[in-house]
Amino acid sequence: MVGYSGGGDTGGDDWANGVLVEGCSCHNLEQSETGMWALEGFPARYGPGTVYNLTLTIADSGVTDAADPAAAGGFLLRVTNGSFAGGDGFWTGDSGRLLSHNADSNDRRNWTVTWTAPDEGTGDAVLTVYFNVVNGENGNDAGDGWTRLVAVSLGTPQALEDEKGIHELGVSLKQYWIGLIGIAITLVFVLLAYIVLRGGGECQLPRLTKSSSRSPAAS
CATH class of the missing domain: 2.60.40.830 (Cytochrome f large domain)
Structure with missing residues (x-):
């Protein structure tokens, strides 16, 4: 050196x-x-x-x-x-x-x-x-x-940049709420489909069995 x-x-x-x-x-x-x-x-x-x-x-x-x-x-x-x-x-x-x-x-x-x-x-x-x-x-x-x-x-962590609001990302308030409503509707349909499929799987017809007849014993 x-x-x-x-x-x-x-x-x-x-x-x-x-x-x-x-x-x-x-x-x-x-x-x-x-x-x-x-x-x-x-x-x-x-x-x-x-x-x-x-x-x-x-x-x-x-x-x-x-x-x-x-x-x-x-x-x-x-x-x-x-x-x-x-x-x-x-x-x-x-x-x-x-x-x-x-x-x-x-x-x-x-x-x-x-x-x-x-x-x-x-x-x-x-x-x-x-x-x-x-x-x-x-x-x-x-x-x-x-x-x-x-x-x-070791030092203190670097400061994070200020968080930006949704409007600063180019999304209007109307678009934001439409998106949220769309997600909510999708989740509701998924939940209903799950309930229908689960309920259909548990609803089973009773099994029919052929009973056998026995002749009374001769006295």
């Missing part, structure tokens, strides 16, 4: 869009299977308009640091709702929905940033994190490792 593991520039919409699509492939084509992270402060359910301090700590057991590393790591955050606050050591874009380290803060593997939750009725906030642990050998190589993770903070 760092432009160069030796401390190249980072940031910019083109760079961020490339990371979101391809990951940190400028360092290693494949995502690391040994990346480790801790994300603190991102709430399971946010309070509308609340300001949160998010702390990201990263590591990768598959990365061996150089003897005199020029850089240590970097990250890119993207959130669907709410906004990040920039400052020294960070780059922001897309109206605050993107935030990353810059060349002044790639010498560490721990950062704290500020996120302001969206207003009530906005919906959930999905946070995507790309981070890169680099060996600091002043170049992009297979010794660097990157990882992607996703977290969700």
